[in-house]
Amino acid sequence: MALYGLEADDWHALGREVVDLFTALLRVDTTNPPGNETACALLLKDYLATNGIASEFVGETAERQNLVARLDGVRPGPTLTFMGHTDVVPADAAEWSVPPFGGILKDGYVWGCGATDMKNQVAAEAVALARLKRSGADFAGTVKYAATVDEEHGDHCGVRWLCQNEPDTLRSDYLINEGMGGLWLPIDGQKVFLLAAGEKAFAQFRIRTRGRGGHASVPEKEHSAVIDLARAVVALGLYDPPAIVSPLTAQFIDAVVTAADLRARLKDPRTARAAGAELRRLDPEVASLVEPLLGATFTPTMLHAGQAVNVIPTRAEACIDCRILPEMTADGTRELVATVLEPLGIDWEFEWVDVTTPNASPAPTALSESIARVLRRDVPDALLAPMCSGSFTDSRWVREYFPDCIAYGFAPYVVESFHAMQGGRDHEPDERILVEDVTYQALFFERLARDLLA
C-alpha cells in the first residue's frame, strides 16, 4: 500500500529516520533561559555530516550556537531557506503525563517539550535536506538550512543576531519558518490549511489615573483614581475598534466562511463587527481566527491600586494587552485610545509597555502556490488559507532585514485537525505530535523544495 506516494517500506523507513533525529533533539533540555542549544546543533551537525552535508556553527557564545548549512542544486535558481529554533519554553514536569525531556513514543505520538514548537520542524527540515542531497540535489538554485537559538525568551543571539552579523546565512528569496501555518480546519468537506503570511504586533500600554487620597470612610466619588480607572478599563475592554479588512483578511474569510451572505458582510468594514459576533455564535473556532484579523484587540490584563482596604489610593493603573495589524501603527492606536477615554471626562495618563512592529509577506506568491500544489497532490481536498497570526515569530526579523524575502510560517499537520489539537499544543503540558504528521512534514519539505526549485 502506498502512503503519500511512497511504498509502505519507504514510508516506514522515512518515519524511523525522522523520529530518531526528532526524539534525540527532544531529549536535550534546551529550556530558554539559559538555552544550551549547542547540544542540539551538534546532533544536527552529525546527522547532516552523515548525509554528506557540511554545516557550520555561528553564534555569539559557545553554548548558544546556531547551525547553518546550504545545499546547491545542479543549476542556477532561487534560494529557499528552511529555518527553525531549537530552544523551548520552561516545562513543569508535574503537569506532564510523561517526562518532558524523555523524547517518548506512545500511542502513535512523539511526546516532549518542543514536539510542536518546534523541534518537529527542525528535524523534518533536516531530513528533507538529507533526502535532497542523497537523491543528487537535482533541483535549481539553493536550499539553506538554519537551526537557530533564543526565540522563546530573548532575541539577542538567534535570528536577529544572524541577520545583523551573518546575513548571508539567511539571505534568500523564500523562507519557511514556524507560525500557526499548517493547522487545518474541516470546512465544507475540505481541509483548509492555515498559512501564516503575517504577524500582528504588540502595542501594549498602561493607563494611569490620579485622584484625591484620604480615609475610606469619606469617599469622593468625583475624584477617585480607582473609579476613574474602572471606567477606563470597562470602556477599553468592551471597545470594538473600527474594522479593517485587508486583502489578506478578505482572502482568509473567503476560505473559511461558507455562507455567502455572512462572508460578504464580514468583508465590508461597516458590517464586519456585527457579522463577527454572528460568526461567533455559529462557529466559535472559526470566529476565534477571523475576529482578531478585523482590527486591533484591547484586552485588560493587569490592575493595580491601593495598599490598604481603609485608605483611598491617589493613583491606580491598568495594563492593556493590545495587538495591531500590519495595516496599523502604534501612534494610530494611541489615538484610538484617546477617542475611547476622552468622552469619559476623566484624567488619564498613557504609557507604552511594549511595542513591536507588525509585519507580513504578500500572498499569493510563487511560494504559496507551490505549497498549495504540493499539498493538493498529497491531500486531495486541501485548500490553503493565508492569514495573519496573532503571535509573533523570528520571521519578523527576516522580513525586516530582507524586505524582498517571502517568509511564511508553515508545517502541515495532515491527520490531526485544528479542532483535535484544540488550536495547537505549543507551550502546553503533554505537547505531542502524531508520528504520521511529523513524518509527512519531512516529505512535504522535500517535495516543496523540488516543486518550487524545479
Ligand SMILES: [Zn+2]
Ligand atoms: Zn516557536
